Amino acid sequence: MPVHADDTDSLGADERVRPTWTEPLARAAAKPLGGPVGRHAAVGRQWFWTPLRVVLLLAVVTLSFAYLQKSPCIQQYVDANGTVQLDWRGSKQFTALCYSDTVPLYTAERLDKPDTFPYKTSWVDDEGKPTEHVRYMEYPVLTGMFQWLNARMAQGWTRIAETGWLPNPMTVIVYFDITALWLALAWLVTTWAVVGLARRRPWDAALVAVSPLVVVHAFTNFDTLATAFATAGLLAWARKKPLVAGVLLGLGGAAKLYPLFLLGPLLLLCWRADRMKAGLTTLSATLATWAVVNAPIAYLYPDGWREFFRLNTERGVDPDSLYNVVAQWTDWRGFDPGLLPGQAPEVLNTVSAVLFLLCCAAIGYVALSAPTRPRLPQLGFLVVAAFLLTNKVWSPQYSLWLVPLAVLALPRWKPLLAWMAVDALVWVPRMYFYLGVENKGLPIDWFLGAVLVRDVAVIALCVLVVREVYRPSLDLVRRTGDDDPCGGFLDEAPDKRVLRVPRRAAPRHA
Template sequence: MIGGPLGRHALVGRARFWTPLRVVLLIAVALLALGWLAKSPCLQQYRTDDGALALDWRESRQYVAMCYSDTVPLYDIENLDDPAAFPYRDPWFENEGEPDETVRYMEYPVLTGLYQWGAARVADIWLGLAERIGWLPTALPVIVYFTVSAVGLALAWIATVWAVHALRPSRPWDAALVALSPLVAVHIFTNFDALAVVCATTGLLALARNRPLLAGLLLGIGGGFKFYPLLILGPVLLVGLRRWRGGEPLGPTVRTISAALVGVVAVNAPVALAYPVGWWEFFRLNQTRPADPDSLYFVLSYFSGWAGFDGDLASGQPPAVLNAVSAVLFVLCCVAIAVLAWRAPRTPRLASLAFLVVSAFLLLNKVWSPQYSLWLVPLAVLALPRTRLLLAWMAVDALVWVPRMYYYLTPAQMGLPPDWFLGTVLLRDAAVVALCGLVVRSILRPGTDPVRMIGLDDPDWPASWGMIGRWSPARESTPRSAVSSAGPPRDPS
């Protein structure tokens, strides 16, 4: 049976070719191929009446076939099809010619926007070569753009799987849960979140290998793709302070956080200074965006008939009260997690705290886009490597996509009523809350932690930062009896 820690007499690295890492990477490639096939119905072409090729999204194919991807419509909407246009500099117009016409810019963080622009330009180069050479495969520009973008996202996820494997050398099959996740098959090409995930995961790997500056830079760069890698800085600070209380140096923690701040400023500053209005578009849109259908606030409003914190809003009016409530609730959760980290009988593992913080952000945020669940996959595997539990959660989370797609169809198109979709959202949220409960339990009772049960302390924290990897009663403020069930300490060598 595949999975679990290595046995006493296990021999690692003796296989001629099929090592655990290669098997896991092969699984990852297979799931990525499945993810491509899932989106392929939305990449079909047809001939219009005048003989021109067009993308076949007729009769709401993107919802009926459940193949929708933001990548496809953004190609036209964000002016990526125009080689002369540059994100954040050149605007586009929403509802052009209508009374509510709005000037819009690239709506993504800087590096995600530049990734889209770069993929579009690579697609232009490919199409130019295909026209000159004649034998290169080609298609509509938007399909070539999707393909180029997907290649980068696939490589990012493969690197994520590798990083999780490197973080758990004594549990090499844990990475298979990342590779085998149903969420990969459904959402790896729905948006661009794999880019942030690989930065966050490799940042954790750099930290574990005692490279705090690199770790911070990777987390900061990840913040240029999506906000969530920056959330991991909170757990880094909590673990660093807790170990500093036990006599460990705080300098590496400070260097990690400082490098992250430098990284995120470095990737944002050039665009923010050159095109401040375009750069601010991401933040403006997040302020004015209402509660997403995947959020708890929308579900509560639908099932209760409640009008929400802000009542009826005019088009473009920000839900100020909802924004404040969501932020306050998240801050309160972070305070609770900080208290948990400070009062736990043993210093919590970094991955455990990171999973709790990111989960709280998703659960309490007004937007939980389906692909955001990819953020949790590596963190969940690192925090709670229990195969059946994680696969059950990931399957439920992936299944939310089915009623979500049919939620956008009309009754005449055999669409589903909102109850089906919002009910599965509640199931997903309940599953994530249950996982959080198990992680909290492993923090309060270290003997139940699957990683610590095999003798590890915190493999995501470098042992060379002053004997951090070894537990010692002199370094903790709790008696030995509180942690004796957690197994033998890790040898820092």
């Protein structure tokens, strides 16, 4: 009888993967603690320090370092006029590598004004210039409301603090602290869900807990909300709760778009295994949840609701995109030279969309032609990685999307930590490029080179995943006796529909 994702307590000692036996990094890290676990050690008997609790403790420590990494940007000082100011003097946000979108967005999105409401409140950017245009909250509905609620809580704290009962820093600092608390809890949920999804390999979730990307980007933006919903949705699917999975994925899609990309791989695998009823239940619940969250804002404030889609349509290439790397290192002027303000780069948008769809078609071919049905995280990782590589925007915190999927798809500690370290280090040349050469910053070539190395690292992980899809004997998860711990209805299901690829017969020799 196969063990389900919520039955890990019933695993025997021989059924649990011991990383100090299988991973050289874990073996080396265990030396100060007595070395690898012994062959006759009692495994699974500890009543308190379970793998889940240890991994969550590691995540708390890592998130503490993440807060310290951003802390230089939430200091204040009193200027010559006796006014308390946020201490970003001398471009500290770049020189201290502590920049976070949450701080400037507090005023940029008009969250500092108590009489405003996201998607209803508008303002004018570049007033009096040819580029003048009306703006609204630029984030998806759930993320926009998350910011607004945190701002209201921060302002409430300030009002109470004025009575002398509480410490009274600047409201924007309180706003950052409240936001960071929720984002940290969201990453803990992400880590918890990965432990449940890993089944026999719970210690793999330690890579999620201690990822260098968490130190740098957990509080750069609001993306841990989406990773929490997406990973919890996968856990609900693994536990054969398709309706709950759909609700969670729908909430994730209302926070960031990427959780919706997981539906494609899920439906493809359901089709291959003839489990479409469960897949369509999840799809329907996802779309219904997304619609329920978005409908009130779309109906009441349609212009504000469309702002997220408008900005993503009209924006050009992001500094972190491959398109920008090519443009900067060649004389190429891009797909849409000479655009006017507010004019969408239609050719760039088309090329980006077509490349992503071509990648999805290739992943679909892999899903249906592999000799053994791929595991859900393998395809999910490939789709999200393809989106990031082909998209015109790769904001640095987007890399957090890949972390839980990569750990579940390819639990090989050395290549994963190597990629995470490289990806996290892109932050350094990025910040010093933004500082400007005139301010002793770095020229753009350092930043572009780091971006290229990161992209090559992600492509290398994709190659390793595809290799293990076509050679399941190399898949560490399947070596332990599992089929697909994240598969839910797909786990141990027989293949019903397989794309048979004709092979050329070997030539006959006379």
